[in-house]
Amino acid sequence: MDIYHVWCNLKEGVRDLDFVDSTRRYFDHLKADGRLVGYRITRCKLGLTHSNLPEWHLMLEFEDLAQLDKAFRLVSGRREAIESVHHAVNSKVQDVKFALYRDFPDAWRGTGEERF
Secondary structure, three states, X not given: OEXXXXXXXXXXXXXXXXXXHHHHHHHHHHHHOOOOOEEEEXXXXXXXXXXXXXXXXXXXXXXOHHHHHHHHHHHHXXXXXXXXHHHHHHOOEEEEEEEEEEOOOOOOOOOOHHHO
């Protein structure tokens, strides 16, 4: 599983539940289209986060990089109906940071014992 991480803060005046509603609509659209396996929307609790990380943390789960690429191609095409749900999220956030992680070890990776 490849996990695409997004950290962000909300722009001034954006209500938290409006952001969550928009984000769920966007991610559910990708999921229904088979371009996303699952997702989580999380928020920093009690101020316990690294000082360089924003308040919100979104995690998008993809089967592999091919599925992630299909999602990016769809979104970057900027066509309806995905453009409006993407913009509804993107227009609410600032201070965005991204990362891509994977489950480890990958299912196709050897144990390493064969090297000895």
